[in-house]
Amino acid sequence: MKQEKISDAVVRRLPVYLRYLNELSLSGVQTVSSQDLGEKLNLNPAQIRKDLASFGEFGRKGVGYNAAYLIEKIRQILKLDKTLGVALVGTGNLGRALCNYNMYTKDNMKIVAVFDADASKTGTQINHLTVQPMHELKETVDRLGVTIGIITVPAWEAQNVADRFAAAGIKGILNFAPAVLKVPPGVRIHYADFTAELLSLAYYMDDDNRLSEGEVNV
Amino acid sequence: MKQEKISDAVVRRLPVYLRYLNELSLSGVQTVSSQDLGEKLNLNPAQIRKDLASFGEFGRKGVGYNAAYLIEKIRQILKLDKTLGVALVGTGNLGRALCNYNMYTKDNMKIVAVFDADASKTGTQINHLTVQPMHELKETVDRLGVTIGIITVPAWEAQNVADRFAAAGIKGILNFAPAVLKVPPGVRIHYADFTAELLSLAYYMDDDNRLSEGEVNV
DNA sequence: TAGATTGTTAATCGATTAACAATC
């Protein structure tokens, strides 16, 4: 597997490939071309070939890619061939929703510990996990070998949680709080900034069909 | 306000600027430089100046940007100076979590209608809204002037919901389902694809601290 | 063999960053 510096954009597309390949595989499809993939995923076929080729030769000229083989390879590349433990902090509506999402399991990612700073939340159960107090974070992360953390606390607490994660040795963070965070070198942070996605949608709306002030309060 | 073709990357940064400017404004800050913004938001100051300058001259040379004025301008650009009504389909854990998020209000976006295909869900209340059956979608979207739709259904139903949205005249979609969707021209789709963000994080993890199979089941 | 499709190089396109004159 050749390894130059892989760009972030490429890495972010891999899970998208993986997801659709799983679908294909389940429905019995054996072989798929970059053309097929591109049509389904709204991507340029050349880009898909280039993305995949940056990790090795996974296809067969004149034939295409074997779905099952490609799934296995992408899993390896993403290091999802072994299970990764995830810790989540913040058991509000969103945090609880994520804990109940068990689709991670098939992708070898699993939330194995849940924390909340609010003493009234600790000790309660969410999807077979007991909510732990923040002071147990580091010990638990060490014990369970957790490497990824999810932040679902309010924006003003998010930086603090990121700091705690980093101090506990966590190497990857997915932040749902609407805030830009600082993390030390060696820690990778991704954003699930859906409020920004939603607000930026507004830019593309036509000017005419906007509601006037107050009209919205049905 | 000059208007060439604004790139998507620029538009996506505007809500991030807006959010931090709101914070500054609330804490009494009057003036901010591109330097300050860049440091806080992990962006290059030149990029911030260029982004803003593509919509007009909002700063003062030698001084910086007036926070309150810039907030007003960005709101106008994003068309958030009037309230936008949003419809949500899919009242699972995630959908309910989003409905209870009322932070949209201050940004002039508000969920004004909620739908679910499951008859056992319709008629129930979520944050003062009654869950409606899917056949009422078009009529309600028309009546309330909704232009943006949020999809929080399982992946296999997402395309169908997108089609229904498009048919109902919705112009912007935020899709939380882990699937790439097709929408007709004139409809804009953004993704809140947190499972892909999470899986791509794995790529950056060290190889040594991964759990072995089964070890994760505490 | 003829047709299809990859892997890869070269060309294009677009986005980010540096630099600096203008000016507050």
Added chain:
DNA sequence: TAGATTGTTAATCGATTAACAATC
């Protein structure tokens, strides 16, 4: 005036796309 910071042009960087030889 001197220092600071914008707006903008030019330079750089990186990502996407086109094209095509290799080959199944």
